[in-house]
Every structure is written in structure tokens, then in C-alpha cells.
Amino acid sequence: MDCKEAEKKIPSFLDDELDGRGLAEFVEHIDDCPECMEELSIQFLVAEGLEQLEQGNNFNLQKALTWKLEDADDKIRINRALRRILLVLEAAVVVVIAAALVIVSM
Ligand SMILES: [Zn+2]
DSSP states (O other): OOHHHHHHHHHHHHTTOOOHHHHHHHHHHHHHOHHHHHHHHHHHIIIIIHHHHHTTOOOOHHHHHHHHHHHHHHHHHHHHHHHHHHHHHHHHHHHHHHHHHHHHHO
């Protein structure tokens, strides 16, 4: 993912609309790209910080953004784990079918 794409995805990320591969690629880019991280911080402040401040809540932007990114990491990890389980299940099904074919042809 390049900076242009990442920048376009910032609002979706802030709305929790990114998922799966899109989310993984976005976070991967943000982790290595200080410019996009800065852009994300700014948009995050605008989108959520002002709202929180208006409500009179004490708001720690850096902490809140860190939480959000950690949340995304969790989501990515869960997605990867699920995908791995699916792959194992698929492999198991293939083995069962192969075994069944062998038995039938005996
Ligand atoms: Zn970038």
C-alpha cells in the first residue's frame, strides 16, 4: 500500500470500517510511515478528540490512538488465526475426501 492509498483509508479506519487484508495492509503501512502516522493522528484528533473534549472528557490523544491501533492489531491477529484454522480445516477435508476415494476404489 502506498501513502496515497493509506491516506484515503484513514477515515475508514477511524470509523472501524476496514477489515481483513485492508486493515492489515493499512496498519502495516502506518507502522512504517511517519508521515501517514502523523496524518492519522491529526484526523483522529479532529474526528474523536474534539468530540471527547466537547463532552468534557479528559482525552489523551496519544493513548487513545495507541489503543485504537492495538485494537486493530488484535483484529488482524484474530483474522490471521481464523484464516489458519480455515486452511487446516480445508486441508483436513481434502484428506478425508482423498481417504474416502481410496476406500471407495478399493
Ligand atoms: Zn505513508
